[in-house]
Amino acid sequence: MRWIEVDNYEQMSEQAAAVVINLVKEKPEAVIGLATGGTPAGTYKRLIDDYKQNTTSYENIKTVNLDEYVGLEKESDQSYTYYMDKHLFDHINLKRENIHLPKAETPPYEQDAKDYEQLIEDLGGVDLQVLGIGENGHIGFNEPGTPFSSKTGVVELDPSTREANARYFENKDDVPTHAISMGISTIMKSRKIILLASGAKKAPILYNLFKTDVTEDIPASILKEHPDVTIIADSEALALL
Numbered sequence: 001m002r003w004i005e006v007d008n009y010e011q012m013s014e015q016a017a018a019v020v021i022n023l024v025k026e027k028p029e030a031v032i033g034l035a036t037g038g039t040p041a042g043t044y045k046r047l048i049d050d051y052k053q054n055t056t057s058y059e060n061i062k063t064v065n066l067d068e069y070v071g072l073e074k075e076s077d078q079s080y081t082y083y084m085d086k087h088l089f090d091h092i093n094l095k096r097e098n099i100h101l102p103k104a105e106t107p108p109y110e111q112d113a114k115d116y117e118q119l120i121e122d123l124g125g126v127d128l129q130v131l132g133i134g135e136n137g138h139i140g141f142n143e144p145g146t147p148f149s150s151k152t153g154v155v156e157l158d159p160s161t162r163e164a165n166a167r168y169f170e171n172k173d174d175v176p177t178h179a180i181s182m183g184i185s186t187i188m189k190s191r192k193i194i195l196l197a198s199g200a201k202k203a204p205i206l207y208n209l210f211k212t213d214v215t216e217d218i219p220a221s222i223l224k225e226h227p228d229v230t231i232i233a234d235s236e237a238l239a240l241l
């Protein structure tokens with residue numbers, strides 16, 4: 001696991017965007033795994049700026065997102081489908097048929113999760129996975145205690161995760177209780193992974209991640225066993241190290 005320290009959110013976003021852009025240029029038909037949340041929004045903004053300035057083409061790029069809330073309509077402002085459209089997909093020349101997020105609007109959720117795992121395999125696996133990290137160490141929506149062998153499935157959100165994500169919803173109780181998330185083993189199959197972290201809220205978990213052995217209590221700790229993981233974190237997030 002490689003650690004890169006940058007000064008701030010802007011620099012983190014710039015470095016992450018550069019990794020994505022390099023891959024898109026090297027492998028124009030790459031499969032890129034994407035994340036949501038506050039952390040990657042700045043990276044996506046830079047991808048859009050670069051697309052406009054340098055006409056980097058996403059024509060043959062395929063994307064697979066990590067997760068989606070169960071039971072939210074796609075059009076809902078809080079769905080990850082909406083987030084991705086707004087923050088990236090509406091602004092670059094990705095083809096709609098090459099964009100994939102878990103289908104999680106209506107049942108059968110378990111079957112949809114299985115189909116999503118298969119879809120990722122059929123696409124040939126993920127070349128580059130962009131990850132954020134939850135304050136409790138979750139990756140995707142794989143909460144502490146999730147078996148490392150987990151595949152894409154329906155997962156229950158930890159109360160602390162619902163709390164952390166409540167800022168995006170009108171009411172705390174509106175935060176869905178479940179999501180479909182790529183599994184930990186699915187994430188680990190990605191050929192390259194970058195994990196982004198910014199801000200003081202992430203400092204305790206980055207400290208724990210750095211110090212810990214690999215343990216299911218901290219889902220992100222499994223990344224220590226992956227051959228190509230880079231953590232790009234800013235000084236505030238690394239303040240306790």
Ligand code: GLP
Binds near residue numbers: 040066067132139161
């Ligand atoms: C969410 C997402 C994760 C994300 C994490 C951190 O629950 N499922 O993919 O990495 O929480 O979010 P943020 O970047 O807003 O801190």
